[in-house]
Amino acid sequence: MGLSATAMTPLDHIARRSAWRPLEIVFWLLTLLPFYLTPDYLQLASQIAITALFAISLDLILGYGGLVSLGHAAFFGLGAYAAGLFSKHVWGEPLSGLLLAAVITGLFGYFLSFIIASFRGLALIMITMGVGQLMLEAANSAGKITGGADGLQGVKTWPLFNAIRFDLYGNTAYGYSLAALFVCFLVARRITNSPFGLSLQGIRENSTRMLAIGAPNNAHVRQIFTIAAVMAGIAGALLTQTTETVSLETLSFQRSADLLVVLILGGVGRLYGGIIGAIIYMVARDHFSGVNPQYWYFWIGMLLIAVVVFLPNGLLGGAARLAPKSWRRES
Amino acid sequence: MIGPFIGVLYDGFAYGMLLFLLSVGLSVTLGMMNFVNLAHCAFGMLGGFVTVTLINDLQWPFLATLPVAFLAAAVASVVLERVLYRRFYGKSDLDQCLLTIGIVFMSIASAAYLFGTIQQPVQLPSWLRGSVTIFDRGFGVYRFFLICVALVLTAALIGMLEFTRFGAQVRAAVDNLRMARGLGIDVDRVFMLTFALGSGLAGLGGALAIDITGLDPSFALAYLIYVLIVVAVGGLSSIGGSFVAAVLLGISDTAGKYYFPAISSFLIYLVMVGLLMWRPAGLFGRR
Numbered sequence: 158m159g160l161s162a163t164a165m166t167p168l169d170h171i172a173r174r175s176a177w178r179p180l181e182i183v184f185w186l187l188t189l190l191p192f193y194l195t196p197d198y199l200q201l202a203s204q205i206a207i208t209a210l211f212a213i214s215l216d217l218i219l220g221y222g223g224l225v226s227l228g229h230a231a232f233f234g235l236g237a238y239a240a241g242l243f244s245k246h247v248w249g250e251p252l253s254g255l256l257l258a259a260v261i262t263g264l265f266g267y268f269l270s271f272i273i274a275s276f277r278g279l280a281l282i283m284i285t286m287g288v289g290q291l292m293l294e295a296a297n298s299a300g301k302i303t304g305g306a307d308g309l310q311g312v313k314t315w316p317l318f319n320a321i322r323f324d325l326y327g328n329t330a331y332g333y334s335l336a337a338l339f340v341c342f343l344v345a346r347r348i349t350n351s352p353f354g355l356s357l358q359g360i361r362e363n364s365t366r367m368l369a370i371g372a373p374n375n376a377h378v379r380q381i382f383t384i385a386a387v388m389a390g391i392a393g394a395l396l397t398q399t400t401e402t403v404s405l406e407t408l409s410f411q412r413s414a415d416l417l418v419v420l421i422l423g424g425v426g427r428l429y430g431g432i433i434g435a436i437i438y439m440v441a442r443d444h445f446s447g448v449n450p451q452y453w454y455f456w457i458g459m460l461l462i463a464v465v466v467f468l469p470n471g472l473l474g475g476a477a478r479l480a481p482k483s484w485r486r487e488s
Numbered sequence: 489m490i491g492p493f494i495g496v497l498y499d500g501f502a503y504g505m506l507l508f509l510l511s512v513g514l515s516v517t518l519g520m521m522n523f524v525n526l527a528h529c530a531f532g533m534l535g536g537f538v539t540v541t542l543i544n545d546l547q548w549p550f551l552a553t554l555p556v557a558f559l560a561a562a563v564a565s566v567v568l569e570r571v572l573y574r575r576f577y578g579k580s581d582l583d584q585c586l587l588t589i590g591i592v593f594m595s596i597a598s599a600a601y602l603f604g605t606i607q608q609p610v611q612l613p614s615w616l617r618g619s620v621t622i623f624d625r626g627f628g629v630y631r632f633f634l635i636c637v638a639l640v641l642t643a644a645l646i647g648m649l650e651f652t653r654f655g656a657q658v659r660a661a662v663d664n665l666r667m668a669r670g671l672g673i674d675v676d677r678v679f680m681l682t683f684a685l686g687s688g689l690a691g692l693g694g695a696l697a698i699d700i701t702g703l704d705p706s707f708a709l710a711y712l713i714y715v716l717i718v719v720a721v722g723g724l725s726s727i728g729g730s731f732v733a734a735v736l737l738g739i740s741d742t743a744g745k746y747y748f749p750a751i752s753s754f755l756i757y758l759v760m761v762g763l764l765m766w767r768p769a770g771l772f773g774r775r
Contacts, residue, residue, distance in 0.1 A: 225582045272765060278581060279524065280768040283720045287761040290713065294754040410709070414589055421586055452601060458593030465587045466575065 167352070175350035184429070188335055192328070199327035200399075205439045206334035207395045212420045212431025213338075213345050214388035220426030221349055222381045223361030224273065225282050227413050228289025229389060234408030236262045236390025238296065241309045241403040249315040251333070251398050258394035259387045266386020270379035286410070293408040309403040323399065330399040337395055338432075341388050345428055348384065357381055358426075418461055424471025433473055495627075496743050502631035504738025505638035506700060509693030510711060511718040512645065512730050513686015519725020520662045521577055521679055526588040527568075528690055529715055530595040530708040531561040535691025536698050537599060540608045550613050554695055561691020562684040569683050592708050599705035608703040630699055637696065641689070646727060658682055662725045714741075717760045723770025733771060 165173075191202040211233055218224045236258040243254045269288065276284055296303045303309055316322045323329045348354050359367040360374050367374055397403050406412065415438075423434025446453040468475045514528040535557035542548040542556060568591070576584050612630060619628045649655035657678045660668040669675050694707070701711070714737065722733030740759060744752035763771065 219582070225585065227585070276764075276768055279518070279720060279724075280764050282524070282581065282585065283716055284761055284764050286713070286716070287757045287764070291754060291757045291761065294751070294757060298751050298754055410713075417586060417589070425582075452597050454593040455597030455601075458590040458595075458597065461586055461590030461593065462572070465583050465590070466572070469583070 167355070171350055171352065171355070175346070181429075185339065188339075191331065196326060196328075199331040201439065201443055203327050203330040203334045203399050204396075205435050206331065206338045207392050207399070208416075208419060208439055209432040209435035210334075210338045210341055210395070211389055211392040211416055212423070212435050213342060213428055214385045214392065215416055215420055216425060216428060216431045217345055217348070217381055217385040217388070219420065220428075220430070221354060221357040221361060222378055223357075223364075224378065224382070226285040227282050227410070227417075228285035228287070228292075229385075229416055230408050230410070230412040231285075231289045231292040232262045232266060232386045232389035233393040233396075233412065234292060234296065234405075235265055236393030237397045237403045237407040238303060238309065238393075239390070240394035240397040241312045242302070244312045244314060244398070245309065249313045250319075251314050251317055254314075254398060255337070255391060255394050258390045258397075262390025262393075263383055263387040266390075267379070267383040269386070270382035273382055274375040274378040286413075289408065289410060289413055293405065293410075296405055296408055303403075303405075306405055308405070312397060312401045312403065314398045314401055323401075327399070334395050334399060337391060341391060342428065342432075344384075345388070348381075349428065353377065353380070361426075415457075418457060421464055421471055422460065424473035424475075427471075427473055430471050430473045434471065437472070492746065496746050497739060498627055499631060500739030500742035501735060502628075502634050502738070503700065503742055504735035505635050506693055506697050507714055507718055507738055508731055508734035509638055509641065509696065510690050511715040511722075511734060512727060513683070513689050514715055515719045515722060515730045516658070516662070516725050516727070517679070517683050517686050518719060520658070520665070520682060523573060523577060524581055524584040524588065525573070526585060526712060526716075527591040527595065527708070528687070529694075529712040530592050531565050531687040532690040532694030532697070532711065533595065533599060533703070533705070533707040534564055534694065535561045535688075536694035536703040536707065537603060537608070538691070539695035539698065540603075540610055540703060543610055544608075550610075550616070554692060557695035558688040558692045561694070562688035565687030566680060566684045569680055573683075592712070595708050596705045599708075603705070605705055608698065610698045610703075612699055634696055634700070641692075642727070642731060649727065654678070654681070717756070719770075721760065721763050721770055726770070729771060 188206075191199060195202070211229075214232075215226065215229050218226060239258040239261045240254045243257050272284065273281065297305055300306075314323055317329060317333060321329050323333075349357075356367065356372050356377055359372065360377060364374055393407055396407065419434040419438045420431050421434070422438060423432065424430030442453065445456065464471065470477070510529065510532050514525060517523060517525060538557045538560045539550075539553040542553040543550060548556075572587065572591075576587055616630045616633055620632075621627075649658060657668070657673050660671070660673060661675050661678050665675060668678075694703070697703070697707075697711075701707075718730055718733045718737055721737070722729035722731070737756070741752065741756055744755045748755065
């Protein structure tokens, strides 16, 4: 954007993008507040952190790579089941479970990325949706292993570092999920502010031109898809470990669709969008769905339409238009 | 051995006809405007609920409710097209998906609010119930009726597209939108009518589906996946392709449920993903 105006080199551009803004540091400090302000809602806070991580993972492929996926829950659920089965049959040490889930979803994502990379448009949407449904049906059919519709029972998570127990109030759960979210966020931030991240945005904006300047589009898409799969798997594993159960719902189409709502609500292609969207969505759901979960989707639907019609760049995009120019992010 | 096979073929064909009615409109509108309308099955659900209400609350005869179901879905779709969809032509796939998923969510919640989440009971007239026995095999009368209706409608659709002025305008708009505009065809009007027709057919399909698939608020989402499979496999804006894809899907789904009940849905998705990987533009797609 500002390249020609200020005659920056690409490296200057990246350096400027990747500098930490004061607002970001304030934001991450604020994430510690729930420990003191709302100790009764730490389980919810933990769920929010997990959803935020899941949303960041989708943002990497959707907001940066420009690939629409309606089946991202496939990785979330795979990670959740991997961590759950590992804890049930091997041991319940959380960090190794997380690592295993990450490796498994990473392998699956890498395998799948070869298929994904060569499709665009409707075929891509249908294939991702089909893969998501395939995973759901597979988990449903393999009831002996996964527990089918009853969910996977008997998951036990050992204390963190063999010392910190997962307590009823969710102190550990939130701390654990938040730490995982922060680490993954740092990775995602580093990726998006790298030459690799820029080339991804190039693919999103104009893939033909990227090919013309010699960028290996398919390889880039495969890489980011695999990374996103790993993050989604970690999010799923976190959910398993903090709730000590896995249900088929982790793989459902609903979860993929909800995730899109979260990300669109917050704003696509700006990492924080997923986090803000997760906070608003989960808090609102906690408040309103208690009334009647059936009608909750009426408001979600209306919200979705309103955001698409009035705030094409999500809440953060809308806020960015109001903010003073010096705060604005170049992207 | 051969007996059950013929039964599966018959039921599967009838099911395929149903899927064809539900999906043919989406196939044409998607091909013409490149608009990903995930709310297509919501119009089908609307048709179904119109029929249920008319039969159960107003004691209308079943056949008389079918045109009303068609009209209700067509009118609702035109209103939505005018108010919302129109702004999103030419926008990204993602925006269109989100907008229409939002409509699906709202329609599901509204249906649950108005009708409850239970399966809607519907009483067919006696001449459509029961089955006819030929060579020791029972053939459902209603399925025969369904097949006849669908075949007549298919013939009418193809006739309209091939031999009328309106059909020629539709084909021109599908082939080359800008060129059609340049020739002075009112593409917006053509599209609106096509959209209404397609949604109306979905509404009719929804009304006809009640006896076979049942009707509850999840219809809009549950059958969306089947409809999208038909469209994706059959190829955009190809009536013949949609027909073949719907029949294939109907028969393979019925056969899967009969021979491999445990993994039937798994097989359907596997076949779809496989077919799309082989031919991303669909079996009969041109682009």
